[in-house]
Amino acid sequence: xxxxxxxxxxxxxxIHLAExxxxxxxxxxxxxxxxxxxxNYLSKILHGLTRTGLLESTRGPKGGFVLxxxxxxxxxxxxIEPFDDIAGSSGCLLGRARCSDANPCPAxxxxxxxxxxxxxxxxxTTMEDLANVPANRAALEV
Amino acid sequence: xxxxxxxxxxxxxxIHLAExxxxxxxxxxxxxxxxxxxxNYLSKILHGLTRTGLLESTRGPKGGFVLxxxxxxxxxxxxIEPFDDIAGSSGCLLGRARCSDANPCPAxxxxxxxxxxxxxxxxxTTMEDLANVPANRAALEV
DNA sequence: TGCTATCTTCATATTCATATGATGAATGTG
DNA sequence: CACATTCATCATATGAATATGAAGATAGCA
Numbered sequence: 129x130x131x132x133x134x135x136x137x138x139x140x141x142x143i144h145l146a147e148x149x150x151x152x153x154x155x156x157x158x159x160x161x162x163x164x165x166x167x168n169y170l171s172k173i174l175h176g177l178t179r180t181g182l183l184e185s186t187r188g189p190k191g192g193f194v195l196x197x198x199x200x201x202x203x204x205x206x207x208i209e210p211f212d213d214i215a216g217s218s219g220c221l222l223g224r225a226r227c228s229d230a231n232p233c234p235a236x237x238x239x240x241x242x243x244x245x246x247x248x249x250x251x252x253t254t255m256e257d258l259a260n261v262p263a264n265r266a267a268l269e270v
Numbered sequence: 271x272x273x274x275x276x277x278x279x280x281x282x283x284x285i286h287l288a289e290x291x292x293x294x295x296x297x298x299x300x301x302x303x304x305x306x307x308x309x310n311y312l313s314k315i316l317h318g319l320t321r322t323g324l325l326e327s328t329r330g331p332k333g334g335f336v337l338x339x340x341x342x343x344x345x346x347x348x349x350i351e352p353f354d355d356i357a358g359s360s361g362c363l364l365g366r367a368r369c370s371d372a373n374p375c376p377a378x379x380x381x382x383x384x385x386x387x388x389x390x391x392x393x394x395t396t397m398e399d400l401a402n403v404p405a406n407r408a409a410l411e412v
Numbered sequence: 413t414g415c416t417a418t419c420t421t422c423a424t425a426t427t428c429a430t431a432t433g434a435t436g437a438a439t440g441t442g
Numbered sequence: 443c444a445c446a447t448t449c450a451t452c453a454t455a456t457g458a459a460t461a462t463g464a465a466g467a468t469a470g471c472a
Contacts, residue, residue, distance in 0.1 A: 415470100416470090419466105421466070426461070427460075432454080438447100440448100
């Protein structure tokens with residue numbers, strides 16, 4: 129599995145929010161039930177995304193989570209970053225902390241191209257690409 | 271990290287065996303020391319590779335592990351397979367057990383190409399590509 | 413102000429990958 | 443056959459990811 133369970137939950141939750149009709153906050157309980165995911169665990173994950181500014185949360189009645197910006201401006205890498213370090217040492221196939229053109233692991237030269245494709249995918253794919261964004265929301269995006 | 275620590279140890283050990291001079295078996299202790307890897311843990315990993323027929327082991331004095339075939343005929347995927355399920359559910363970015371063209375996850379269409387490149391890399395890269403194979407050994411390969 | 417709804421946080425449990433240590437089984441050599 | 447050498451296996455420990463449960467904090471509303 130290339131992504132942790134945590135990142136997968138995060139992505140699915142953000143997709144869910146992107147697909148939500150209207151601008152009302154969505155409660156953790158509703159997302160957790162829709163995704164069949166543990167409630168408190170998801171709560172902690174969404175809180176993580178709130179800290180990085182990807183989501184906004186409000187407490188109390190009518191509270192919940194909303195996307196902080198349009199789905200088209202949220203990259204997959206933005207969602208994953210708080211939980212999985214894809215760019216760092218994970219970039220080396222053999223897990224070396226230091227692996228570069230100057231100081232390569234045995235797989236470096238051949239893995240580099242593939243690795244860059246993976247990272248390009250994560251950087252170029254947005255939530256709009258993955259979600260069925262409602263027409264009214266898509267129309268508002270710039 | 272795309273690969274488990276276990277797979278990484280396995281790859282590094284097989285590279286070490288491919289680079290070994292001569293055809294004498296190499297002891298676990300020597301490999302473990304060269305790789306700075308826990309001895310008994312590595313032993314279990316090498317045993318796993320022996321069970322799939324990638325390595326051959328002999329016990330007693332002068333015993334140890336040797337490659338069961340030429341490095342050029344050992345694919346990266348052969349080494350990883352016993353420990354990481356790359357082809358199976360790991361193929362789906364969102365971790366779904368069932369994810370196919372007919373029953374796709376939200377990321378399926380876009381992830382498919384990248385995923386196939388990863389798998390092609392693992393299937394097309396051999397230990398000869400990764401190791402500094404000694405000349406005498408390389409010359410023997412067909 | 414008090415109540416409810418909701419996110420936030422803390423404490424703890426479970427599971428799995430990773431790792432360690434000790435013992436068992438096989439093999440070659442004298 | 444006795445012994446040393448080596449892989450094989452078992453029992454257990456550790457740490458991180460995953461998950462659960464309960465209490466705390468904040469916001470809106472009557």
